[in-house]
Amino acid sequence: MLALALFAVLVPLATARPANLEWGAGQGFVAPFLTNSMTHAPPYPKNGNDVYLTDGPYNNWTYGQNQVIKWVSPYNQGDFCFDAGLEPKDGTRLKIWQCYPGAPQQTWDVADGHIKLAGKNLCVDVPNGNKTAGFLQLWTCDKRNPNQIFGEFCGSRGSGPYPSGG
Numbered sequence: 001m002l003a004l005a006l007f008a009v010l011v012p013l014a015t016a017r018p019a020n021l022e023w024g025a026g027q028g029f030v031a032p033f034l035t036n037s038m039t040h041a042p043p044y045p046k047n048g049n050d051v052y053l054t055d056g057p058y059n060n061w062t063y064g065q066n067q068v069i070k071w072v073s074p075y076n077q078g079d080f081c082f083d084a085g086l087e088p089k090d091g092t093r094l095k096i097w098q099c100y101p102g103a104p105q106q107t108w109d110v111a112d113g114h115i116k117l118a119g120k121n122l123c124v125d126v127p128n129g130n131k132t133a134g135f136l137q138l139w140t141c142d143k144r145n146p147n148q149i150f151g152e153f154c155g156s157r158g159s160g161p162y163p164s165g166g
Contacts, residue, residue, distance in 0.1 A: 021061045021069075022151050028053030028131040030061065030150070032071050032080060032096040045071065045080045050135040051094040053126065067107045067118055070099055081106045082124070084117050084138055094124055094136040113149040116141055123148045 021030040031054040032045055060072045069082040083097035084105040100106060107118040115124040117138060125139035126147040142148065 023053055023126055023131070024146060024149055028055065028126075030054075030136070045077060045096055047080075047095075047097045049096050051082065051096060052133075052135050053131040063108070063110055067109065068099055068101070069108050069110075069115065071096055082108060082115075084120075084122070088117055088120060088122055088138050090122070090137075090139050092122075092138045094138060112143065113151060114141060114143065115148075115150055124150065 022028070023030065030051060032049055032051055062070045062072060071080045079099045080096040081099040083095045083103075085092055085095065086105060088105065097106070104119065105117075109116045109118050116122065121141050122138040123141040123145075125137050125145070127133040127135070127137050129147045139145075139148070
């Protein structure tokens with residue numbers, strides 16, 4: 001039932017407007033690891049940085065054109081996409097990388113609450129359901145696995161896509 005509710009949630013992510021990408025119903029938000037610099041410049045994205053879960057909303061994700069999931073930098077530092085690497089398999093850490101339209105490692109199918117690498121049976125997964133793992137990984141898709149259910153968060157609890165109370 002939750003997967004069906006999340007399917008309706010992920011469809012709006014196909015628009016160009018940035019949105020939060022949430023794991024489960026309020027369990028964590030997807031964010032790119034940003035490299036901290038020693039200067040006063042804001043943290044910046046870097047090719048190969050992990051994608052992980054954080055407690056706070058991170059509303060800079062889009063999904064749509066070319067089936068990419070893109071993080072749009074609020075600091076005009078370029079766009080970075082979900083990237084599965086050149087040899088994705090169970091346990092591969094999800095990274096951000098400069099967007100390359102049509103790159104197979106950056107092409108995703110989003111349906112039924114799952115984010116699946118196009119042409120592969122690998123889904124974005126929270127390792128062992130542990131949001132403090134520090135990274136997200138790819139794992140064989142399993143529609144019953146709650147570690148692979150993601151959705152868009154559109155506002156405060158009760159007015160967003162999830163039922164009141166999560």
